[in-house]
Amino acid sequence: MRTTGRLIRATQGAIAVEFVIAFMPMALTFFTFTQLGFAYTAGIVMRHAAVVTARYASVTQGKCMPGSPSSDLPAAAKAALGPWSSKIEVQSVEASYKGGGPYDPLPATLRFAYTCNVPLGKNIVCNGGKLQKEVRVTLPHHGAPYSHACE
Numbered sequence: 001m002r003t004t005g006r007l008i009r010a011t012q013g014a015i016a017v018e019f020v021i022a023f024m025p026m027a028l029t030f031f032t033f034t035q036l037g038f039a040y041t042a043g044i045v046m047r048h049a050a051v052v053t054a055r056y057a058s059v060t061q062g063k064c065m066p067g068s069p070s071s072d073l074p075a076a077a078k079a080a081l082g083p084w085s086s087k088i089e090v091q092s093v094e095a096s097y098k099g100g101g102p103y104d105p106l107p108a109t110l111r112f113a114y115t116c117n118v119p120l121g122k123n124i125v126c127n128g129g130k131l132q133k134e135v136r137v138t139l140p141h142h143g144a145p146y147s148h149a150c151e
Contacts, residue, residue, distance in 0.1 A: 028120055035121025039131055042114045045084045050135040052080035054108035057095035058142045077110055089113045097141050107138045 056076040073093040081088050095108035112133050116126035125131070 031118050031121035032124050035116055035118040035125040039125055042088055043133060045081060046112045046133055046135050049077045049080035050108060050110045050137045053077040053093060053110060054095055054137045054139045057108055058106045058139050087115050103140045105138045106141045109136045
């Protein structure tokens, strides 16, 4: 019985127990905010890639352009991702010029998957793995306004 009473009154190791109790919520908060920062930055990079891809489509698609460069659109999006291309996957790219005026709008829709990789944070921010995002941009078609452009 004397040993039980002595264990109850002992204060050795109390700081270690307090640290263990406080560490997990602090670490979880830190990793979650870190993953949120990476996810936000990835969203900015995805938007940039969508604008670059729409720009590429606006100068390469049209009635005066030979062939169909739409197969190059995913490669343009991947190149625009730069160093983020190892973490962001280009799932699909849709951009089509309907014809009409030289400055008619050219809508582009790109779908991306961002792979989250921060421990603990990916479980909260990205549901444990990937974050799906669809980006839509519309740029004017950069065609030629004069009639002999296609000759």
